[in-house]
Amino acid sequence: MLDYALLAALAAVIRNGSFERAAQQLHVTPSAVSQRVKLLEERMGTILVVRGSPCTGTPAGLRLSQHAERVTLLESELRDELPGIRQDGPAVTVRIAVNADSLATWFVPAMAETPDVLFDLVLDDQDHSADWLRRGEVLAAVTASAQPVQGCDSTPLGALRYVATASPDFLRRHFPDGVDAASLARAPRLTFNSKDRLQTQWTRLAFGTEIASPTHWMPSTHAFVDAALAGLGWGMNPETLVAAHLRDGRLAALVPDRPLDVPLCWQRSRIASRTLADVTRAVLTTARARLTQA
Amino acid sequence: MLDYALLAALAAVIRNGSFERAAQQLHVTPSAVSQRVKLLEERMGTILVVRGSPCTGTPAGLRLSQHAERVTLLESELRDELPGIRQDGPAVTVRIAVNADSLATWFVPAMAETPDVLFDLVLDDQDHSADWLRRGEVLAAVTASAQPVQGCDSTPLGALRYVATASPDFLRRHFPDGVDAASLARAPRLTFNSKDRLQTQWTRLAFGTEIASPTHWMPSTHAFVDAALAGLGWGMNPETLVAAHLRDGRLAALVPDRPLDVPLCWQRSRIASRTLADVTRAVLTTARARLTQA
Known part of the structure; x- marks a missing residue:
C-alpha cells in the first residue's frame, strides 16, 4: 500500500x-x-x-492529495464504529463545488445543519461546477447539470430565481423609452466572469435574442447587487438578495414579472460515506425550503 | 506596426x-x-x-491582449481631443486587481464616481494583487504591498479594519473558559483560501503566536459573515460588515478592542491616461473617507 x-x-x-x-x-x-x-x-x-x-x-x-482526503473521510467513519481507534484525528473536511449565488443565498444554512463537518468550498459557475466532480477534485457539487457525472448521483434541488435589476436612476438614464433590444445593446450590464451566461439567457427569454452590450466584469454576488444599487449597470441578481431593495424602490426590475429560473442539482460521489450522506440530507432539506420548486 | x-x-x-x-x-x-x-x-x-x-x-x-487594451485606452483619450475621430467606439475598460474585502466594503462606491468607465475586476488576496500588476495583467491594484511595482506609483489608502468575530453560541461552546491559545487550537475557524493569512496574523497580534486549528475554506467575504452568524466558525470580518451584528449581539468579538488593521495601497501604472487618473482620484477620495486613517 x-x-x-x-x-x-x-x-x-x-x-x-x-x-x-x-x-x-x-x-x-x-x-x-x-x-x-x-x-x-x-x-x-x-x-x-x-x-x-x-x-x-x-x-x-x-490526484494523490484527493485520494488521501477520501481515505481520511472513510477512516473517520471507521472511528465511529470501532471505539478502539483513537478519536482525536483531524476533523473530516468535505470539498464541495458550489456556485457563488448559491453560497450567497441558501448554502450556508445547509452547512450549519452538520456542525461536525469542516467544509472546503470551491466556487465556480453552475454550468461548470460539475467539471470539478468529473475531475475528482470535489466529493459533491451544486450544479446546473442534471446529467449524472460518472460515479455520482444527481438530485434536483429546485431553481434559483433571478431578477434583471437596476437602479431607478439607471433605468431613467438608459431606458427612457422602455427596455428593448436597441436600448439593451447600449446600456452597460454586469457580468460575473467569462463563464457567466445569465444576462444573455435573460435577454433571450425576454426578447427572443442574445444581445451584446458594454459590460463591467465583477466576480462577486454581493458586488453585483451593490453595483446595481450604485447605478453602474443592470444585472441578474438572486431574487432573495434584492427583494427588500425592490420593495423599497432602490432597485427595479427591467421587465416586471419576467424572472429567470435556473434549475440546480446536487451531484454527489457514490463513495460510501455517512458524512457525505448527512451533508446531502441537509443540502436537500434546505434547498427544498429555500429554492423555487416547480 | x-x-x-x-x-x-x-x-x-x-x-x-x-x-x-x-x-x-x-x-x-x-x-x-x-x-x-x-x-x-x-x-x-x-x-x-x-x-x-x-x-x-x-x-x-x-500579453498581446493586454497591449491591445492599453492601446484602446490611449486611443479613447485621443477621441476627446480630436473631435474629428468618430466617437462611437467601445467604452474604455480598465482592468483592476482588488481584494474581495475591499470590493465588499468600499470599492463599489469608488467605481460609481466614474460612471463612463467600464471596470474589469480581478479578485485576489491583498498580499498577492500586486502580482497582477507586476505581470502587466492589470492597470492598477488595491494591495497590501506599499513597495511600488516597476513602472507604477503607489499611494497609501488607509487601513481596512477587521474584527475576529463569532456567534455568542459559538463562543459559549468553544471558549467556555475564555479565548486562549489552547482553545483557539481546537475551535474551527474560517479561512478564505490558501493565500489568506488574516486569522493567523490576528492570533499573532493577540496571543503572540501563530495558532493552527481546524478550518472551513470559504472564498467569499459575505459567506464569512453568514458562516460566523450560523456558528460554523470564527473569522476575521471587515468591521463595517459586522458593525450592526455586533451592536445587535448576533456576533461578538473574540477579544474586545483587539481589531487587526490591514494597510492598503493603490498602485497604478504610470501610463499617461486621463481615465486612469480619474479612477485614481475617485479611489483615493473614497478610500480616505471609508478606510481607517492613521
Whole structure:
C-alpha cells in the first residue's frame, strides 16, 4: 500500500499552500513535512508540489492529495464504529463545488445543519461546477447539470430565481423609452466572469435574442447587487438578495414579472460515506425550503 | 506596426471567453473572428488562444491582449481631443486587481464616481494583487504591498479594519473558559483560501503566536459573515460588515478592542491616461473617507 504519512503531508501542503502551515497543522517540523513530500516525489518519480507562494499541486500531486482526503473521510467513519481507534484525528473536511449565488443565498444554512463537518468550498459557475466532480477534485457539487457525472448521483434541488435589476436612476438614464433590444445593446450590464451566461439567457427569454452590450466584469454576488444599487449597470441578481431593495424602490426590475429560473442539482460521489450522506440530507432539506420548486 | 484589427479580435475572445460572444461584441461573424485570431497566430508563430469552454489566452495571447487594451485606452483619450475621430467606439475598460474585502466594503462606491468607465475586476488576496500588476495583467491594484511595482506609483489608502468575530453560541461552546491559545487550537475557524493569512496574523497580534486549528475554506467575504452568524466558525470580518451584528449581539468579538488593521495601497501604472487618473482620484477620495486613517 501507499505510505499514508507521506500522503497526509502532501495533502496538508496543497490545502494550506505552505510547508510551514502544513507543519503547524500536522504538529511536526517544516523540515519533516519537506522530507516527506520529497520522499513521495522520489517514489512517484515526479514533482508533486510547485513550490511558490502559495504552494500548489501539480496534476499528479492533486490526484494523490484527493485520494488521501477520501481515505481520511472513510477512516473517520471507521472511528465511529470501532471505539478502539483513537478519536482525536483531524476533523473530516468535505470539498464541495458550489456556485457563488448559491453560497450567497441558501448554502450556508445547509452547512450549519452538520456542525461536525469542516467544509472546503470551491466556487465556480453552475454550468461548470460539475467539471470539478468529473475531475475528482470535489466529493459533491451544486450544479446546473442534471446529467449524472460518472460515479455520482444527481438530485434536483429546485431553481434559483433571478431578477434583471437596476437602479431607478439607471433605468431613467438608459431606458427612457422602455427596455428593448436597441436600448439593451447600449446600456452597460454586469457580468460575473467569462463563464457567466445569465444576462444573455435573460435577454433571450425576454426578447427572443442574445444581445451584446458594454459590460463591467465583477466576480462577486454581493458586488453585483451593490453595483446595481450604485447605478453602474443592470444585472441578474438572486431574487432573495434584492427583494427588500425592490420593495423599497432602490432597485427595479427591467421587465416586471419576467424572472429567470435556473434549475440546480446536487451531484454527489457514490463513495460510501455517512458524512457525505448527512451533508446531502441537509443540502436537500434546505434547498427544498429555500429554492423555487416547480 | 501590428495589425490592430487582429489584436482587437484576440482581446475580445480572451475577455469574453468565446469566439461567438467576441463576434457579437465586435459586430462581425464568428468565422471572421476565428480567421483573425488564426492569422495573428500564424504571424506570431505561436498559439494565442486555448480553445475551450471558456476560451483562455496563452501567455503570449494574454500579453498581446493586454497591449491591445492599453492601446484602446490611449486611443479613447485621443477621441476627446480630436473631435474629428468618430466617437462611437467601445467604452474604455480598465482592468483592476482588488481584494474581495475591499470590493465588499468600499470599492463599489469608488467605481460609481466614474460612471463612463467600464471596470474589469480581478479578485485576489491583498498580499498577492500586486502580482497582477507586476505581470502587466492589470492597470492598477488595491494591495497590501506599499513597495511600488516597476513602472507604477503607489499611494497609501488607509487601513481596512477587521474584527475576529463569532456567534455568542459559538463562543459559549468553544471558549467556555475564555479565548486562549489552547482553545483557539481546537475551535474551527474560517479561512478564505490558501493565500489568506488574516486569522493567523490576528492570533499573532493577540496571543503572540501563530495558532493552527481546524478550518472551513470559504472564498467569499459575505459567506464569512453568514458562516460566523450560523456558528460554523470564527473569522476575521471587515468591521463595517459586522458593525450592526455586533451592536445587535448576533456576533461578538473574540477579544474586545483587539481589531487587526490591514494597510492598503493603490498602485497604478504610470501610463499617461486621463481615465486612469480619474479612477485614481475617485479611489483615493473614497478610500480616505471609508478606510481607517492613521
